[in-house]
Amino acid sequence: MKMSVTKFDRLARVFHWVSAVVILWATFSGLFLAAVKVEREWQVLISGFNVSLTTVFIPIFFGRVVHALRKKKPSYQGSLNALQAKCAHCVHVSMYLLIMLIIVSGVLMMRHEFQVFGIVNIAPLLKDVWLCELFSQIHHYASYILAVLIIVHISAVVWHHYTGKPILKRML
Ligand code: HEM
Ligand code: HEM
Incomplete structure (x- = not known):
């Protein structure tokens, strides 16, 4: 007999997949740019695009967090044992917290005015160079930890x- 699966509601699924695309791209393209020497024009193009994309993503992520807090997660119906469910919960909460930290540190590390897709200009929030550098370091290390958790999450x-x-079906 086929096991029936309780899914996340439609909005949660849309939020998950939109976030997954944005975060996978921002994390791995960002780490790639930091690790590999690419031509200056590509560096400027990709990093400008990433800053715009992740800024537009901020209200989407906020909506996702509010939705996740308001809606109860569908039950695992015996597909995961209590320990596995706890581990999954810990990884999910850690990812939410790291994304928040990465967004906040990303905005606070900006030393100069930046554009969002050439439409909106955003002035830097901090003037202190030392503080901007501190947030830049936080952004850097938090995105490394997030990359590890994403790999753990997808592998699981x-x-x-x-x-x-059938865990994947809960999100399809
Ligand atoms: C989902 C949110 C975000 C993710 C996953 C993300 C990820 C990353 C990663 C992986 C790097 C390379 C880190 C390194 O090795 O140094 C990076 C760099 C950077 N991030 Fe973010 N970031 C996010 C949001 C933001 C936001 C909101 C801003 C600012 C508005 C921002 C601004 C920057 C800047 C200026 C850099 C420096 C390198 C570059 O210009 O590409 N990030 N980000
Ligand atoms: C190909 C990539 C991905 C696949 C196949 C995938 C799949 C899934 C599945 C099946 C669930 C439901 C798990 C459960 O019910 O226990 C889930 C939940 C979750 N995923 Fe992903 N995911 C992917 C990428 C990502 C990325 C890049 C992130 C962001 C860092 C992410 C963050 C989350 C979070 C936070 C949850 C918990 C949702 C909640 O309970 O509110 N996922 N994912």
Whole structure:
């Protein structure tokens, strides 16, 4: 007999996949730019695009957090044991907190005025160079930790999928 799956509601699923695309891109393209020497024009283009994209993402992420806090998560119906459910919960909460930290530090590390897709100009919030540098370091290390958690998260979903636990279907 086929096991029926309780899914996240439609809005939660849309929020998840929009966030997944933005965060996967921003994290791995950002880490790539920091690790590999690319031509100056590409560096400027990608990093300008990333700053615009992640700024537009801020209200979307805020909406996602509010929605996650208001709605109860669908039950695992025995597909995960209590320990696995606790681990999944810890990883999810850590990802939410890290994304918040990365967004806040990203905005606060900006030393100069920046543009959002050439439409809106945003002035720097902090003047102190030392503080901006501190937030830049926080942004850097928090995005490393997030990258590790994303890999753990995706590996867990794939592992559950191939061991017959339909966790992925909860988000489809
Ligand atoms: C979802 C949110 C975000 C993610 C996942 C993210 C991720 C990253 C990553 C991985 C890096 C490279 C870190 C390094 O190795 O130094 C980076 C750099 C940077 N981020 Fe973010 N970021 C986010 C939001 C923001 C926001 C909101 C801003 C500012 C408005 C911002 C501004 C920057 C800047 C200026 C850099 C320096 C390098 C560059 O210009 O590309 N980020 N970000
Ligand atoms: C291909 C990539 C991804 C896949 C296949 C995937 C899959 C899933 C699945 C199946 C769930 C439900 C898990 C459960 O019910 O326990 C989930 C939840 C979650 N995912 Fe992903 N995910 C992906 C990428 C990401 C990324 C990049 C992030 C952001 C860092 C992310 C953040 C989350 C969070 C925070 C939850 C918990 C949702 C909640 O309970 O409010 N996911 N994901």
